[in-house]
Amino acid sequence: MIPFDNTYARLPERFYAHQPLRGVPAPSILRLNERLLKALGTLDSAALGSREGAAVLAGAAAAPGAEPIAMAYAGHQFGHFNPQLGDGRAVLLGEFLAGDGTRYDLHLKGSGATVFSRGGDGRAALGPVIREYVVSEFMAGLRIPTTRALAIVRTGDTVLRQRGPEPGGVLVRIAESHVRVGTFQFFAARQDLESLRTLVDYVVRRHYPSLSDHPTPALGLFEAVCERQAELVARWQLVGFIHGVMNTDNVSIVGETIDFGPCAFLDAYEANKVFSSIDQRGRYAYSNQPMIGAWNLGRLADTLLPLIDEDEKRAIAAVEGVLDGYVKRLGTVLAAGWRAKVGLALEQPDDQSLVGRLLEAMEQGKADFTRTFRALSALGAEADTKDDALRAEFVSTKAIDPWLADWRARLQAEPQGDALRQAAMTRVNPAFIPRNHQVEHAIRAAYDAEDYTRLDELLQVARDPFTWRDAYAHLALAPTDDEEVRQTFCGT
Numbered sequence: 103m104i105p106f107d108n109t110y111a112r113l114p115e116r117f118y119a120h121q122p123l124r125g126v127p128a129p130s131i132l133r134l135n136e137r138l139l140k141a142l143g144t145l146d147s148a149a150l151g152s153r154e155g156a157a158v159l160a161g162a163a164a165a166p167g168a169e170p171i172a173m174a175y176a177g178h179q180f181g182h183f184n185p186q187l188g189d190g191r192a193v194l195l196g197e198f199l200a201g202d203g204t205r206y207d208l209h210l211k212g213s214g215a216t217v218f219s220r221g222g223d224g225r226a227a228l229g230p231v232i233r234e235y236v237v238s239e240f241m242a243g244l245r246i247p248t249t250r251a252l253a254i255v256r257t258g259d260t261v262l263r264q265r266g267p268e269p270g271g272v273l274v275r276i277a278e279s280h281v282r283v284g285t286f287q288f289f290a291a292r293q294d295l296e297s298l299r300t301l302v303d304y305v306v307r308r309h310y311p312s313l314s315d316h317p318t319p320a321l322g323l324f325e326a327v328c329e330r331q332a333e334l335v336a337r338w339q340l341v342g343f344i345h346g347v348m349n350t351d352n353v354s355i356v357g358e359t360i361d362f363g364p365c366a367f368l369d370a371y372e373a374n375k376v377f378s379s380i381d382q383r384g385r386y387a388y389s390n391q392p393m394i395g396a397w398n399l400g401r402l403a404d405t406l407l408p409l410i411d412e413d414e415k416r417a418i419a420a421v422e423g424v425l426d427g428y429v430k431r432l433g434t435v436l437a438a439g440w441r442a443k444v445g446l447a448l449e450q451p452d453d454q455s456l457v458g459r460l461l462e463a464m465e466q467g468k469a470d471f472t473r474t475f476r477a478l479s480a481l482g483a484e485a486d487t488k489d490d491a492l493r494a495e496f497v498s499t500k501a502i503d504p505w506l507a508d509w510r511a512r513l514q515a516e517p518q519g520d521a522l523r524q525a526a527m528t529r530v531n532p533a534f535i536p537r538n539h540q541v542e543h544a545i546r547a548a549y550d551a552e553d554y555t556r557l558d559e560l561l562q563v564a565r566d567p568f569t570w571r572d573a574y575a576h577l578a579l580a581p582t583d584d585e586e587v588r589q590t591f592c593g594t
């Protein structure tokens with residue numbers, strides 16, 4: 103059914119705990135990601151979609167070659183260090199190779215308690231499983247590195263959550279890695295240098311093989327991780343994605359978006375927007391994400407210092423240099439990304455202030471982030487009635503009108519005409535995002551009526567969120583005041 107080829111389970115037992123199977127009453131597949139299965143090329147979709155497949159994917163039946171483990175990790179949660187977290191509601195079934203040779207983890211979320219569950223039940227409600235499935239599919243469609251959802255399994259029983267009993271679900275996901283910054287912190291907290299070395303070796307061999315000849319692999323690894331995180335966080339900013347829980351245990355060592363809890367996309371642009379109910383102080387607000395990314399990488403650096411240089415001062419100097427590189431790289435990707443979003447192919451000194459003033463106008467005018475950039479993508483170098491579609495996004499056009507004039511003045515310096523520029527802009531400014539109210543709507547319909555039409559509609563547009571489709575125009579609408587989601591919950 104699954105051609106397992108496991109490597110993490112070969113690491114010393116300190117890295118994980120073997121996970122016994124937990125029964126669930128009536129596992130059934132709610133959605134199987136057939137397109138992804140096809141692209142992977144090595145998993146048998148008919149077998150996975152069968153009754154036995156459902157039991158395996160619910161973590162309730164053994165599969166040949168699977169070696170279920172719960173991974174050990176630590177992490178800073180909202181700035182506070184917890185030396186012992188680990189997979190409390192997740193299990194790594196094993197790894198497999200895709201047709202292109204890429205090695206993936208096959209991971210279940212919500213399949214039952216593990217030794218790391220602490221007070222939790224190890225289970226997941228269907229709602230958050232649907233949310234992760236939808237949002238991670240969109241991330242992939244937006245071409246942002248992410249873990250991928252392979253299936254939603256219903257467990258057939260209920261889990262108790264704040265709002266009462268909810269149907270239970272398991273999210274089956276694949277990732278190039280489930281090693282996190284927190285995995286390094288787990289061993290550093292125990293002053294277990296030998297395991298840290300083993301972990302660096304493992305990660306370099308599996309994920310960054312070109313570093314195996316590096317004179318200081320730990321430093322090379324740090325640099326590579328910084329680069330991936332810089333790209334990742336910059337790209338989140340450019341689509342208005344707020345992760346919501348950027349704890350170090352949710353920072354992937356390969357730079358994939360991982361652990362979609364109370365994540366949300368900006369509706370109206372607000373620099374300091376926070377959705378998550380548990381983020382009381384706004385630590386993980388939209389505009390803080392780049393800086394928090396650096397802070398998290400600093401925590402990775404802490405764990406690597408002894409492997410970088412026995413002289414701590416020299417080690418610190420080395421990692422500081424690399425962290426500066428994160429800031430520069432992020433700045434470069436962001437600057438280029440913002441320029442592309444407003445249709446500028448050339449680079450000119452005042453471009454970032456032009457973008458900054460657009461964002462200010464959007465904040466003042468309560469303009470929808472996604473719709474504004476998409477509407478801008480349709481405008482020509484000469485003012486005409488099409489401008490009204492953009493202006494309609496603003497409660498007051500006081501700031502956007504002069505901005506449009508400045509933007510057009512700047513377009514004079516551009517070599518390309520309207521058609522080319524508009525085409526380039528629609529390739530970077532999505533028409534569709536997983537709007538918070540739409541995702542909520544899909545979850546509510548699933549709960550109340552086992553109606554999955556809205557879920558499937560979202561999954562349709564997630565495949566290519568840059569292409570406008572009339573049939574799904576309702577998914578591109580900003581929420582009304584009644585529909586707007588103001589707060590999101592972890593809720594799993």
Ligand code: AMP
Nearest residue numbers: 187188189190191219222223224225594
């Ligand atoms: P998160 O912030 O969602 O990535 O989770 C932080 C930690 O809490 C991880 O160690 C999770 O495994 C654990 N956790 C979250 N929800 C549950 C649950 N329902 N049961 C057990 N552990 C959980």
Ligand code: MG
Nearest residue numbers: 351352360361
């Ligand atoms: Mg997590």
